[in-house]
Amino acid sequence: MELFFVISAFVLIGLFYVYKHTLSNSTKSNRINIDNFQEQIETALTLPRDSADDWQNEPATEAMLQEMADRGIWLNQQLTKGQAMNILGLFTPPDGRQVDILKYFNIPYSFKMNQTMAYYLIRELFKDPAKVAEWNNRPPTTTVRQGLLFMEGKLISGMTHVEAQRRLDKLGMTYPEQYREWKQIDRLFLETNNPEVRAKFQVRKITWKRFYESYDAVKATGVNPRVMSGEHIIEYSLRQDDSIVAHAKIRDAMQPASS
Incomplete structure (x- = not known):
């Protein structure tokens, strides 16, 4: 693991700088000063992509090139899809799967990374077959467990996340109407615990038990x-129950005045 971080450090410093600089200078326009990011873009161009994915070696699409142009990025060379993805990923936060992997392996600052940085880290991490096996054999996530409980009212012990997700998908095909409701519940639970929504109401995180009672x-x-x-x-x-309010002073203010 120490070797992994040493190998990755120099690349990650540059990629992290790009994302941090992008966040601190966000405006209504997506355009950037390419001179500030020339070194990082050159690094992104040389990052390896999985050779097994032949589509990544195909020419970049017009949509990719247009998105780069909208950001003020014009390069005097023909780009592949993989290279274009690496460049655009410098200005995009990690996707959900990337964040899940980084958090699972306790990689720090995953929420501050960009997509290209996350891709590079995960690629290096999964060069170790033991890490791949650990990820594939991890326990089911809370969301998948709740989905199984909603769909069939029970959990089967000993299942991996992959097995549990496969079972949930199969139940979804067997009971599509119930599964559609579960997808709405999944969406609602995430919305309910969205930090911005909770900050608006100044409430603590809502547990699944309380969520279902309210739902x-x-x-x-x-x-x-x-x-x-x-x-x-x-x-x-x-x-x-106003005990879910995060701060006691707010709870006191919500209480009716005594007569």
Whole structure:
């Protein structure tokens, strides 16, 4: 692991600088000063992509080139799809899967990385077959476990995440209407615990138990889950129990005045 970080350090410093600089200078325009990022773009051009993915060696699409042009990036060379992805990834946060992998292996500052940096780190990490096996054999995530509980009311012990996800997908094909409701529940739970939404209401993280209590109650009033929002869940929860408010002073202010 120490060797992994030593090998990656120089590349990551440059890529992290790009993303940090991009965040600190964000404006309505996506254009950048290419002179400030020339070195990092050159690094991104040389980062290896998986040779097994032949499509990455195909010429970059017009859409990719246009997105680069919109950012003020014009290069006097023909780019492959892989190279274009590396460059555009300098200005894009990691996707959900990348964040999950980095968090699972306790890679620091995963939320501050860009997509290209995350890709490079994961590529180096998964050169170790033991890490690949560990990732594939990890326990099911809380979301997948909750999905199985909703779909069939039980959990089978000993399943890996891959096995549990496969089982959930199969249940979804067998019971499509119930599965569609589960997808709405999954969306709502994420919305309810979105940091910005919770900050708006100044509430703590909502547990699955409390979420389901509020969800069932709001649904019983006739609100379709498709139009339900995380704010619906929090507002109902607050009416039932203001102990979810994060700060005692706010809770006190919400109490009715004594007569």
